[in-house]
Amino acid sequence: MSVVFENVEKLKGVKPLTKHEQLVKAILDAIESKDLSKGDRLPSINKMVAEVGFARKTIVKAYEDLKGKGIVESKNNKGYYIADINTKTKLRVALVLYALHTFQEDFYNAFREELGKDYIINVFFHHNNTDTFKNIFTRITGRYGMYVVAPIQTPEIKPILEQFPEDKLLIVDRHINLDTSYSFIAQEFENSTYNQLLKLLEDIKKYEEFVLFYRGDTDYPEGIFNAFKRFVKEHNIKSSIKKQYTKGSISKNKLYFFISDSFLWELLKDSKTKNYAIGKDFGVLAHNDNVIKEIIFGGITTISTDFKKMALESANFVKTRENTNKIMPSELIRRNSL
Known part of the structure; x- marks a missing residue:
């Protein structure tokens, strides 16, 4: 541990460095010189205060900075230890x-x-x-x-x-x-989703029913559910909300709105089995874009953030x-x- 104290003393004359930066560099230098290894215990805060003369909050800040880099860790209030010797980590x-x-x-x-x-x-x-x-x-x-x-x-x-x-x-x-x-x-899900549905109003009206697949007991955003209900009510659109897609249940002249990709894939497989043409026999709208939706079936229309x-x-x-x-x-x- 004495090498850390020695390094601090050497760095005290380096004016561009603050006191906490001097302590951080002193420990990093000791690791790079192999005087400190993974698992080695660092001086306690009280010991550091006594040896180098820095304020307690300065020592704590230096140790916390090193914790943030993953180089130092504290173990159940038993002290500070070297956790990683990769000193280049920012x-x-x-x-x-x-x-x-x-x-x-x-x-x-x-x-x-x-x-x-x-x-x-x-x-x-x-x-x-x-x-x-x-x-x-x-x-x-x-x-x-x-x-x-x-x-x-x-x-x-x-x-x-x-x-x-x-x-x-x-x-x-x-x-x-x-x-x-x-x-x-x-x-923000509710107003954003509603505003994008408005842009699709004329397309949506071409279908006999607008179906949303939504489960309230999952991570599905509630704002999408609220936007859907508000949209279909205000524009008098026949609609339904289902918890999940049932295999084989695809029908013509319906527009399906998916949050879950797994349900979307099931419906698309069924459309191939029944030889239904997407965008003609039925429609699909999905939440959250990705490269797969850009490519498959000529592209899936999405509402998504970047x-x-x-x-x-x-x-x-x-x-x-x-x-x-x-x-x-x-x-x-x-x-x-x-």
Whole structure:
């Protein structure tokens, strides 16, 4: 441990460095010189205060910065230890998403590419399960320098998220009402979906029935359900809402609106079996765009936000930590299926 103290003394004359930067560099230098190895215990905060003469909050800030890079970890209040000897890491990021849906995979790939190899990104999936969400944060709290989270929209999640400093938390995808100092880059579902349906009004009226597949006990956004009900009521459109698509139930002259890709694939398989032509014998509208929907059956019409753009803006927040409160617009992408 003495090498850390020696390194600090050497760096005290380096004027551009603040005291906490001197301590961070002293520890990194000790790792690079192999004087510190993975698993080694660092001096306690009290010991550091006594040896180097820095304020307690300065020592804590240095250790927390190193925790954010994944280089240091604290173990049940037993002290601070070297967790990783990769000193080139800029930041360790926890990315907490719903599940590995295709559109969330698009988000992850763009997010990772924009940040580059110097950022370590670990991905966790909560599957819209509150207990799973809580367990994830029990494991990861204090181990990352940044938390990028697609939250479950329930009140009990709020205190879990508000334990983090504002510059270490970004809410993405789904919005949740936190203190206004927290940043978010999220979607708005109800008005966005309704406005895009309005653009399709004349196309929708060509069909005998407009069918939405929606399950309230899943991660389906409630705003889509509300937008659909409002739209069909205001425009006197015959409609129905079903929990799931039943194999073989496809009918002519109906327009089907999918949130779940798995139900969409089942209907498309049935259309081939029955030799129904998409966009002529029946119509399809889907939520959340991806490259598959762009290609198959001449293209599926979608209502979607730009997940790659959301990812790029999220990566920019991780780099700059500049406060942002942004609702990403949904767009209508017209293709062959209507």
